[in-house]
Structures are given as C-alpha cells and as structure tokens.
Amino acid sequence: MPSLPENVPIIKRGFDFIVSTCVLIILSPLLLIISIMIVLSQGLPVLFRQQRPGYLGKPFTIIKFRTMSDKSYPDGTLLTEEQRVTWLGRILRATSLDEIPELLNVFKGEMSIVGPRPLLIHYLARYSTEQARRHDVLPGITGWAQINGRNAITWEDKFIFDVWYVDNWSFWLDLKIILQTVWKVLLREGIDEPGHISAGEFMGSQDKNDQ
Secondary structure, eight states, X not given: OOOOOTTOOHHHHHHHHHHHHHHHHHTHHHHHHHHHHHXXXXXXXXXXXXXXXXXXXXXXXXXXXXXXXXOBOTTSOBOOHHHHBOHHHHHHHHHTGGGTTHHHHHHHTSXXXXXXXXXXXXXXXXOOTTGGGGGGSOOEEEOTTGGGTGGGSOHHHHHHHHHHHHHHOOHHHHHHHHHHHHHHHHHTTTOSOTTSSSOOOOOOOSOOTTO
C-alpha cells in the first residue's frame, strides 16, 4: 500500500486503498469504453490533468476524464466552459463518471474517497485562516459539502461544510457521505450552479479579518 500521509487515520487510508483498488478493477471495462468514446468524439488526450492543493496545501496532479475541448477565439483566448464542454462531457459530468480516474489519486494516497474537494492552486491565497483548515485532511472525491448542495451553494457555505467535516470526521460519517453521494448522483441533485456548467470562480472570503 502506498505511504500513509501524516495524521491520516489508518482505518481511513486502509478503506481508501481497498475500495479504490476494487472499484478500479471492477470498472476497468467502463473506463476503457469511456476512453474510446472520448478519443472518437474529441481526440486525445483522454485524461485531464491539473495541479491542485492536497493535504496541508501541498500540490498534486489530479486526474479526470477530459470533458472540454480546446476551442478558442481567433485571438487564442479559450471559449467559456459552457462553449467548450462537449456533449459527452456533459453526460460524464452529470453522472460524475468524469471523476472515476481520481480513484488513482486515492490509490496513491494523494486523495481520499471522502474529504473536501481539491480546488484550484491560486485559491490558496484567497482563503481566510478558518477556510484554509479544509486542507488539514486529505482532499476527497466527494465530501460533506457535496451532499449538502455541491455547486448549488455559495463558496462560503461550502467551506463551512468542509471545516465541519475536518472537526467531525469519523469512519461512519464517511460511509454516510458515500451512500448519500450515490443517491444524489442518481437524482442529479446540485450538479451545477444555476446558469453555469460548474461553480463560478472563488474570488476570496468576504470576511478576512483574521488575515
């Protein structure tokens, strides 16, 4: 089993390792089918890779299925996400299938199945001290914020949920979040912020008096 990050409970890391290994093996035919569909519909690469802050804010490379094209304006500026997301990408996002490759991050110990979602590197400087505590645990594929609204709630509310999870983690809470995540994916609740294909950019905390 890959190395255990400091202060990560052994039961959590063991659960992540076993589940990610089993699910990757079971879903390998689906992963192959999705990969072929991406190649046929939008070409290579199949995977989207991006640096994200992980445990204690240390960067790692997150892996997802690619859901957007590289279409741009004549001046080279990329089109908006709404314009670049492909028909297949919309399906993958709506079903959360685009996030299956993140199980590789879980297998390697860079992520957990449950934890605060890893956001963008440049957001690190925009957090308040309290919000930054979301990095005191491994980032996750799903989390407390995801089952309480995902992209349909404000950034501030998401971070409140994230910090609550940090302070209240238990193995049973993780199981509850996983079960509710499956249910919400089936119902397609909170997938998108109204009027957006994904959540808008986080511009900074409205209350950073502790900075």
